[in-house]
Amino acid sequence: MSGNRKMKAVVKHRRGFGAELQSVDVPTISDNEVLIKVKATSICGTDVHIYKWDEWSESRVKPPYIFGHEFSGEVVEIGAKVSNVEVGDSVSAETHLVCGSCPQCLTGKAHICQNTKIIGVDTHGCFAEYVALPAGNLWKNPKDMPYDVASIQEPMGNAVHTVLAGDVAGKTVAIIGCGPIGIMAVGVAKAAGAARVLAFDLNEYRLDLAKKMGATTIINSKEEDPLExxxxxxxxxxxxxxxxMSGHPIALNQGFKMVTNGGRMSILSLPVRPVEIDITNDIVFKGITVQGITGRKMFETWQQVSALIHSGQVDVSPIITHHLPLEEFEKGFELMIEGNCGKVVLHP
Structure with a gap:
C-alpha cells in the first residue's frame, strides 16, 4: 500500500488471536484497478478463522495485512484501462482472483481455477475505508440496493451455488448447519420451489432465523435425532x-444417511480434518451424486443472487442482525464466535 492519504483498517497484525484497528495508507491503483470507498462489509466464517488463528489460517495467511472480503461500496477512482465501471457506481466483488489461463479458466470453470487467490486471505481485504481491486472482479449493484444487503451477496452466492447445483423444485431439501450461509440457503431453496426445507442446527437463535427464512421444519440436533x-x-x-454446511463429522454422516436413493449431497462445508464415511452403503449402493461446492460460478451465480434479492424472491433482511461501526469490530467477532447472530455488518 502506498500514497499519502490515511484510512482506518482492521489489520490482522500478528500470528495469533485477534486483530487491531490501525491507520494505514489508502491504496493506490494500477491501470486495471478500481478504488472503492467501502460502505458496508460483513464478517464471514473465514474471517473468524483468521481472527481466532486456527490451524487453517496458521498455514494460509501471512500477517500483517488487512483482512475481510465481503463488502459493497462506491467507486471513487478508476484506472486508465478500466471501462466496465464508472465513478459513482455501487459495486460488490467476486472474491476469487483467478488466473484466466489454466484449463479450468479457459473452459468456463473459473470458480475452480487452479491458481485462485482470495481477497482478504491472500491479498489485502476490505475491513477498511477503501479497497483497491481488479476491475474484472467487480459486480455492479442496482442503484436502489441497500449497501448492507449488497455486502452479503458474496456469501449468498455460496448458498445459491450449493442449492442450485441441481434441481430442487418440488423436492425435500435438508440444510445441515444454519450459519449465515445455511440460513440463506433455506431462503434460496424456498424461492427455487422446494416443497419442504428441513433446517438442522444446535443453535436455537439460528434455527429461529432459518424459520424466518422459510424453513418448513427446524430440528435441533441436540434434542432430536435428525435421522428419526x-x-x-x-x-x-x-x-x-x-x-x-456444518462440516461436523457426525452431521456429515447423518447427511449421507438421510439422503434418498439417487439423491444429491452438495457439500460446501470445510471439515477441519478427514472424515470417515460409509462409501459402500451411503454412496455406492444408494447411487447418489456427491458434489463439492466452492465459490460462485463466475458470473452466473452473481446474476442469480442479484436477481433473487432485487426481485424480492429472497428477502435477506432477517439474516442481517447486527450493524456496527468498523471501530467495534471486536464486538462483531465476539457475536460471530458465540453464534448469536446472523450476518454482522461493519460500517467504516
Whole structure:
C-alpha cells in the first residue's frame, strides 16, 4: 500500500488471536484497478478463522495485512484501462482472483481455477475505508440496493451455488448447519420451489432465523435425532437433496444417511480434518451424486443472487442482525464466535 492519504483498517497484525484497528495508507491503483470507498462489509466464517488463528489460517495467511472480503461500496477512482465501471457506481466483488489461463479458466470453470487467490486471505481485504481491486472482479449493484444487503451477496452466492447445483423444485431439501450461509440457503431453496426445507442446527437463535427464512421444519440436533425426524417426515424415503454446511463429522454422516436413493449431497462445508464415511452403503449402493461446492460460478451465480434479492424472491433482511461501526469490530467477532447472530455488518 502506498500514497499519502490515511484510512482506518482492521489489520490482522500478528500470528495469533485477534486483530487491531490501525491507520494505514489508502491504496493506490494500477491501470486495471478500481478504488472503492467501502460502505458496508460483513464478517464471514473465514474471517473468524483468521481472527481466532486456527490451524487453517496458521498455514494460509501471512500477517500483517488487512483482512475481510465481503463488502459493497462506491467507486471513487478508476484506472486508465478500466471501462466496465464508472465513478459513482455501487459495486460488490467476486472474491476469487483467478488466473484466466489454466484449463479450468479457459473452459468456463473459473470458480475452480487452479491458481485462485482470495481477497482478504491472500491479498489485502476490505475491513477498511477503501479497497483497491481488479476491475474484472467487480459486480455492479442496482442503484436502489441497500449497501448492507449488497455486502452479503458474496456469501449468498455460496448458498445459491450449493442449492442450485441441481434441481430442487418440488423436492425435500435438508440444510445441515444454519450459519449465515445455511440460513440463506433455506431462503434460496424456498424461492427455487422446494416443497419442504428441513433446517438442522444446535443453535436455537439460528434455527429461529432459518424459520424466518422459510424453513418448513427446524430440528435441533441436540434434542432430536435428525435421522428419526427425517424417517417420519419422509415416510422412510429420505430427503432428495442435502446441502451440508456444518462440516461436523457426525452431521456429515447423518447427511449421507438421510439422503434418498439417487439423491444429491452438495457439500460446501470445510471439515477441519478427514472424515470417515460409509462409501459402500451411503454412496455406492444408494447411487447418489456427491458434489463439492466452492465459490460462485463466475458470473452466473452473481446474476442469480442479484436477481433473487432485487426481485424480492429472497428477502435477506432477517439474516442481517447486527450493524456496527468498523471501530467495534471486536464486538462483531465476539457475536460471530458465540453464534448469536446472523450476518454482522461493519460500517467504516
Amino acid at each position: 425426524v427425517v424417517e417420519v417426515l419422509t415416510g422412510g424415503n429420505g430427503v432428495d437433496v442435502v446441502c451440508e
